[in-house]
Amino acid sequence: MNRRSLVLIIVFLLTAVLVLWSVTERKPPEDFDETPEQLIPDFTARGLETRIFESDGRLSHQIRADRMAHFSLLGRTELDSPVYISYLSDEQVNIEEAGAIWQITAVSGRFYENELLELEEQVTILNLSDSGYIEQIETEFLAIDLQTRTMQTDEAVTIRGPRFIVRGEGMRVDLEAQQLELIKHVETIFYPRPRAE
Numbered sequence: 001m002n003r004r005s006l007v008l009i010i011v012f013l014l015t016a017v018l019v020l021w022s023v024t025e026r027k028p029p030e031d032f033d034e035t036p037e038q039l040i041p042d043f044t045a046r047g048l049e050t051r052i053f054e055s056d057g058r059l060s061h062q063i064r065a066d067r068m069a070h071f072s073l074l075g076r077t078e079l080d081s082p083v084y085i086s087y088l089s090d091e092q093v094n095i096e097e098a099g100a101i102w103q104i105t106a107v108s109g110r111f112y113e114n115e116l117l118e119l120e121e122q123v124t125i126l127n128l129s130d131s132g133y134i135e136q137i138e139t140e141f142l143a144i145d146l147q148t149r150t151m152q153t154d155e156a157v158t159i160r161g162p163r164f165i166v167r168g169e170g171m172r173v174d175l176e177a178q179q180l181e182l183i184k185h186v187e188t189i190f191y192p193r194p195r196a197e
Contacts, residue, residue, distance in 0.1 A: 041069035041078075052146070061086045061146065063111065079109040082119060084144060085128075086175050101129050102175065104142065104151075115146040123153075134180065136160045137171075149175040157182065165189045 049064035067080040084104040107121035118141070125137040138158045144151040152172045159166040159182070170183030 039071075042072045044069045059087050061149075063117065065109070075113040077111040079111060080107075082106055082109040082117075084117060084119070086149070101178075102126065103128050104144070106142070117144040117146060118142070119144070132178070133161045133164075134159055135162065139171075151175065154183070156186075163191045163193070 045068045046066065047064075048068050049062060051062045052060045054060050062085050063079075063082060065079040065082040069078045070076075071078070082105070084102075086102045086104075103126045104119060104123065105126075106119035106123045109117060109119040111117050120141050123139045123142045125139075125142070127134050127136070137160070139153050140155045142151055142153050150173065152170075154170045157168050157171045159168070159180075166182065166188045167186040168182040168184055169186065172181045172183070173179070
């Protein structure tokens with residue numbers, strides 16, 4: 001073997017050792033947070049309903065879904081076709097008179113352990129009470145904080161009443177105070193008579 005061949009073999013071996021050493025020293029990418037164990041639900045349920053009550057025994061709100069999958073390592077529950085209903089909580093209303101105020105439906109959603117409910121795709125908010133000017137609100141995303149009983153979105157919003165339609169971008173709603181704030185107004189259409197559905 002000549003000297004040139006020996007040098008080429010040594011360079012080749014050193015390169016191979018360096019490449020193998022760098023491969024074994026590599027760590028998995030940091031930006032992938034979910035491990036395979038986190039992607040497998042702890043349990044799934046169909047037709048499950050959760051009811052939350054006030055300290056005096058009155059029904060505060062309820063969540064139901066066609067299917068729920070709970071991931072304890074992620075601290076969330078995935079929901080298919082979720083329905084959220086918020087009930088009257090006025091201290092002067094007794095249990096027999098308490099009724100639903102808002103019913104919110106969506107295609108999918110997530111419920112987090114910190115009592116945050118996120119609803120996505122075809123989110124529809126219906127006013128089930130006989131009072132108020134708003135009959136229905138539509139958007140594509142809605143975040144509901146169950147502790148503060150507030151909800152908000154930054155997406156496009158359509159608000160419908162018996163004689164108007166309001167379109168905007170983003171809104172904040174306080175369910176307890178029954179207050180709605182539209183972040184950016186786009187257009188309002190008024191009707192002289194109630195619309196025929």
